[in-house]
Amino acid sequence: MTAPYVKEHIGSGIATIEFFHPAHNSLPGDILAKLAATITEAGENDDVKVIILKSGGDRTFCAGASFKELINIEDAETGKVFFSGFANVINSMRKCPKFIIGRIQGKTVGGGVGVASATDFCMATKYASIKLSELNVGIGPFVVGPAVERKLGLSGMSQIAIDANAFYDAEWARQKGLFAKVFDSTEELDEAVRAFAEQLCGYNPEAMREMKKVFWQGTENWDELLAERAAISGRLVLSEFTKETLKRFK
Template identity: 65%
Template sequence: MNEPYVILNVEKKVGYIEFFHPNRNSMPSDVLMQLEQTITDAGNNDAIKVIVLKSGGDRTFCAGASFNELIAIEDEEKGKQFFLGFADVINAMRKCPKLIIGRVQGKAVGGGVGLAAATDYCLATKYASIKLSELSIGIGPFVIEPVVSRKIGKTAMSQMTINAEQFYSAEYAKEKGLYGEVFNTTEELDEAVKTLAENLSTYNPEALKEIKTVFWESTEHWETLLTERAKISGKLVLSKFTKKTLKRFR
């Protein structure tokens, strides 16, 4: 069985950050912590001009929170800490002084949609359908809501949240502004990501840094906001409803 990992490779001034988990790239706390640290390090690395965020495997970009870890949560503080993992990654992406290009090769669920939305520009394949399933398991997409709403609008975000068991197509995600372009194959996606990232890496780094700041204007309060949201999820994950539902998915 493949082990979970987060790795950073630098090629032609582009920092490729790849995360992987054998369970459909779901995110346990340790992977979230590594991802946050790797994004922060890449942001501070002078050899890197642009960052690409990608995941290993070909079926799923990211299945969101690790259900096994959610089931094990026994008190509100632990619950809050778990969801803070996603908050910390989103905030690291937001504050990173470099542009982050997303490469989404397959399905994104829950927190996976949050990661895609936190990139500055995202490219995907036609297999990269999206779903916000949180409400159906007894919690809600509280931590990722600000970043998803910022990207696709509150209306689309609330529709997806309410239709919690429905996958929305990659074309829908493109229409709503989550994806910049959708490709037929992973090969085409990789070629486009590489071309875009290498091209951007030749631009004025000061201009890139300044435009990133402009993109994320009015989000300075997210440190506090996402912590509050993590608290809500941390409480709900302890409810009888959620505990019972999660056992079915174990």
């Protein structure tokens, strides 16, 4: 696999949405836009009762923002548009009337932690350690912060946001509430995800839709909030500190 993609498979009431990028599943703007649109469409499809969100490859679930695009940002508006890509994915997951099951097979960083946090029920392997690395490059997890805080609590989110150079293991993430279950292998994870999705397909879709509203109550302002956060990140990415730091990744 070399070409980035977002693909969807629908069968037996289950929509499996998979994204991939050869750079450790980092997400450039076009992939973020397609991912948000695909989630929205699945939510509107009457043939879909539940959604599985996963990434391609064996090792990394998502490495967060595309450093290639970050390096090329030259003005605040472009920066805001780029970081809004993650905001749009999170908001599409928030507004989707179907339960979204996260399948996290490996490490996840930055924006990827936000995507995992925005799922409704998340399962992972023991290799799925997490890191919020944004402060390392002079930005901060502003856009994904509300989603991460919603799952980990303010204490857990602030801990990994400040300790930006450290990975926290899957068991820590399970204890904090991000992962519901952790498995020893990808094979066990896939079996559990599939079985759980099939179980949910037997539930009343109307009841699940109403429960999703309850679970996300209090986030109705996230369209505006995440746009404001994207503007902060878009400004900070132009700082001398961040520009100098990003040069190391060229």
